[in-house]
Amino acid sequence: MPADAISAKFDVRRWDAVAGGAPRYQRYELELAPHTPILSALLRIRDEVDPSLTLRYSCRSAICGSCAMQINSKSRLACETQVGPEMDRHGRIVVEPMRNQPVLRDLVVDQSPFWTQYDRIEPHLKLDPAHPMPEGRPTSMTPEQVERFKETPRCIACAACYSACPAVEADAAFPGPMALAKLYRFVVDPRDHATQDRLVRIQPNGLWLCLRCHLCTEACPKDVRPSERIRDLKEMAIAVQGGTERGSRHAIGFKENIEDRGLLSEAKLVRQTYGAAGMIGQLPQGLRIWRKKPEVLHKPRRIEGADELDRIYEALDRESEGAP
């Protein structure tokens, strides 16, 4: 036992889908070095205290993606989260299964919703029959073209992002951050010839359901930054198709409002997002807001210094011309 050992307290959620009953939290206490990975601690519990505790794990080096779970309410890989900092911050280590996937037992969840969304984006190269792969030699691709993938090839499909995502929780149709980051990987691949089709097809019940909360990027153990790739996909989707979805119309309207006056006209934005006919459905909510904030219906004046905005937008447009 190392001299700096600490007494680590684990509260692990236990439940069995076949046995049923109410979930319970079981307390385990171990003397551990502070740098001990939580996975190692759980395996010690299995080996020395309670062989009935069950979880998924394999490589213990953050490359197989098996051991994602909720650790003190954050979606993390158990193998690369250390005991010491968690104890320092929370005084105990609450270990629970990932969210947004049905629990099978203890820390093991049914990942089929996650894999179904992965399959939905058709994760394979689509070639143009007119442009077959070069015969007998690799496709030419420069390091700059590889750069365009950003960090998406690092994804280990651990589903930590899927577990952290409130949009998945709100709407099971949402593909989730991992599937969209995977889609991005194909969209920027110079070998793939379905870019436009992919960008069109991901929009209904897909891309625009993202809430832009960035919790996926916070959860990702491999720095894939799914929310940033989703943002990139949104920009590319508008470039391909313009405002065809509420989400894209909202984004375009938002930009126009700010460009015009530097302030949102909320009523105008509702009309831009939902269309004139669609506004009727938003009427009850609109009335509620109007009672509290009658000024929403006033047309805002152009704010002072709005000329500065024009220059910002010009600069942004110039930048995005150079981007993917």
Next chain:
Amino acid sequence: MLKHEVVVVGAGLAGQRAALAAREAGRDVAIVSKLHPLRSHSGAAQGGINAALGAEDSVDTHIYDTVKGSDYLGDQDAIEFFCREAGPTVVEMEHFGTVFSRSPDGSLARRAFGGAGFPRTIYAADRTGLALLQGLWERLGIEQFTLYNEWDLMRLVVRDGRVQGLVVFDRIHGIFEEIAAKSVVLATGPAGRIYGRTTNAHTCTGDGIAVAYDAGAFVKDMEFVQFHPTALLESSILITEGARGEGGILKNATGERFMTRYAPHVLELASRDVVSRAIVTEVAEGRGFSGPYGGYVHLELMHLGREKIESRLQEICDFSRHFAGIDPVREPIPVYPAQHYMMGGIGTNIRGATNLAGVFAAGEAACVSIHGANRLGGNSLLETLVFGQQAGKAAAEYAAGAPATQLRAADLEAVETPLRAWSSRPDGEDPARLRTEMQQTMERYAGIYRNEADLFEGLKRIRALRARFERIRVVDASKVYNLNLTDAVEVGHMLELAEIIFVGAYARTESRGAHARTDFPKRDDAKWMRHTMAEKGPEGPRLSYTPVAFTRWEPKERVY
């Protein structure tokens, strides 16, 4: 009962490539895997995949390096075939979608690896295995096949002179199933977890090798166990050979670059067995560092500069930072050798066929043999793909010509009945305890340096553990994801393979490649240039020997 033409067990690179080949041949294919295919241990391979694509390089040099690396135990006909397939295999993976690292001219980037005459290791940063696994899984996803995800292989049923199918265990539902199959490809990977210090994943428990051995397959050259020179201290997480390929150097506690004494020409890029023995010798002779996790040496990358380290060795930067609290940009990485690879496995020919009709094997579970007594870095990823494809093709051809197969209820009962007894015992042996004692025995008695007395003692201890395994007890009564039960099954498999390693190592009275006997320090070609074949007998493994295939390369002393 489930029924398929070709059943592939294991879904790493070898299994997936076999499945794809069998699908390309038009067969009905199922994959059985105890973990999701994208979680396979192939994904942990870091450094790269060899193919002589450089203008200055040649297939012949790749062949020669592999023959020499194998310490002349590799079959030269198989090695020639293997190296010729390298280029087309890498190109195919690129076409499937693998995202490789590139040179400024748009070609595939290459790096230097140990034991290689030229920089011929093609890579994707330091996550080449993951990149290949993603590319192949994406390509395989276009095909129709059945995936039995998180199912464990329990038994191979061989009757009337050929395979009939297999008995498997569905972890999620806790039930046993039979799958009738005309042919079976075993691609279940290694058994590194026999050792305590291993770079292998927890799931690398040699299930396919043990199950094939139980069914009557020959298991070949199991005494040749590769220890990777640079595993992270304490956790034994792999630090890729690519780190030395990019210019990393090894130093002992006196600050000496000690490889100058062991391999004056190529230094850190000598073959793995050579570098591992050098590190162990440095520590044993008091020139290593010491700490609470044992002796070690330093792997220094600092002189490479932040940019190169963080771009080409991104994952190992993360590993060092997360798992050892070390920043390789600023400080040396503490490393010590750990078990890494098994040259041995289920004996096959170039087409993946075993001595059992209808049973094929590929990848680390198999032994063709191309690695002989020591594998070169960058050759294992290539092996999974080249021989995975061969095994899949051969299994498809065999299935096309094979009559229907038959399983019986008794086949399943033969698996389930004893396992029920494990769960109903009021007391007995704990799987985790047996595993720990087995791992300690392997470390102490079948490590990098071996001798007769140690091997004799180790064998005795493994046999005692096998006797205790007869009274194994499973305390977890759940039907869902019962790891206590699968742990017990895996420990049984590993103990069986541990015995084969000891028997083979004890018999082989020479030093060759990764098998270093202090009591027989020289290679003995007259007596031992032959493969060990182990077959299950009533008293334990029965050994026989087969000759090494030679084509053009005469055995020479191996100097780096």
